[in-house]
Amino acid sequence: MYNEKGAHKLNVNVQKRLGTTLIKVAFEVPEEGITVLYGHSGAGKTSVINMLSGLITPDSGTISLNGKVLFDSATKINIPTHKRRAGYIFQDKRLFPFMSVRKNLLFGCRNKKNDKMVLTNIAELLGIADLLDRKPDSLSGGEGQRVAIGRALLSQPEYLLMDEPLSSLDQQRKNELIPYIKQIPDKFNVPVILVTHSYEEAAYLADHIVLLDGGEVTCNGTSEQILPQISCQSPLSFAV
Numbered sequence: 352m353y354n355e356k357g358a359h360k361l362n363v364n365v366q367k368r369l370g371t372t373l374i375k376v377a378f379e380v381p382e383e384g385i386t387v388l389y390g391h392s393g394a395g396k397t398s399v400i401n402m403l404s405g406l407i408t409p410d411s412g413t414i415s416l417n418g419k420v421l422f423d424s425a426t427k428i429n430i431p432t433h434k435r436r437a438g439y440i441f442q443d444k445r446l447f448p449f450m451s452v453r454k455n456l457l458f459g460c461r462n463k464k465n466d467k468m469v470l471t472n473i474a475e476l477l478g479i480a481d482l483l484d485r486k487p488d489s490l491s492g493g494e495g496q497r498v499a500i501g502r503a504l505l506s507q508p509e510y511l512l513m514d515e516p517l518s519s520l521d522q523q524r525k526n527e528l529i530p531y532i533k534q535i536p537d538k539f540n541v542p543v544i545l546v547t548h549s550y551e552e553a554a555y556l557a558d559h560i561v562l563l564d565g566g567e568v569t570c571n572g573t574s575e576q577i578l579p580q581i582s583c584q585s586p587l588s589f590a591v
């Protein structure tokens with residue numbers, strides 16, 4: 352299924368002690384489409400994406416993306432967060448309230464030469480072109496989250512990390528935002544690693560699923576392989 356771009360992988364093999372919890376995860380996923388990190392509260396999902404972004408430093412192990420080493424405890428490589436080229440979308444949007452949507456979008460813009468054209472394209476694809484002169488506090492939750500996604504994409508990330516991007520939204524806003532997230536890998540050519548503990552979100556969005564439990568990976572495969580296994584784990588469904 353992934354043979355053509357099969358060489359493009361995210362490889363993670365890290366350990367990290369956080370208080371009494373030991374996060375000890377090893378997985379390899381295709382660096383394309385949407386990979387969902389799925390598991391109960393406390394399973395270690397946020398800790399894993401924080402290690403991918405560089406916000407948390409593993410105690411030991413390696414992280415590499417398309418053969419590029421981001422972290423390797425043995426050789427003491429630890430690419431700092433600002434050089435990892437990761438876009439990060441949090442549960443809350445973290446937009447600058449005093450700036451217009453346009454200024455929020457331009458804030459992270461990497462390509463200053465073409466910024467207006469790139470911004471217009473991204474704004475249209477995310478359905479926020481009519482909101483550019485508005486301030487964040489006048490936006491709905493879903494609109495604000497689309498602006499946060501646009502800002503992350505304008506930084507031209509090599510990968511996009513999304514930590515429960517839908518969890519602060521009501522069902523109607525979730526339904527609006529989900530199709531925009533689904534199209535990101537194809538339209539923007541950026542792989543997405545998304546954390547959720549909602550079965551429905553995983554079922555709709557995931558190309559690939561890494562199942563976490565107690566700080567460890569219990570399953571890793573395509574959504575077709577993994578979804579039947581998690582659909583019978585009832586407490587996770589609609590937990591958000």
Ligand SMILES: Nc1ncnc2c1ncn2[C@@H]1O[C@H](COP(=O)(O)OP(=O)(O)OP(=O)(O)O)[C@@H](O)[C@H]1O
Nearest residue numbers: 369370371372391392393394395396397398399548
């Ligand atoms: N800085 C820390 N110090 C001590 N324990 C921590 C720290 N950060 C995380 N933990 C613990 O590590 C475990 C994994 O936390 P993490 O936030 O990664 O889980 P999660 O799967 O993202 O959970 P949730 O879905 O509730 O956000 C939890 O038991 C948490 O309490």
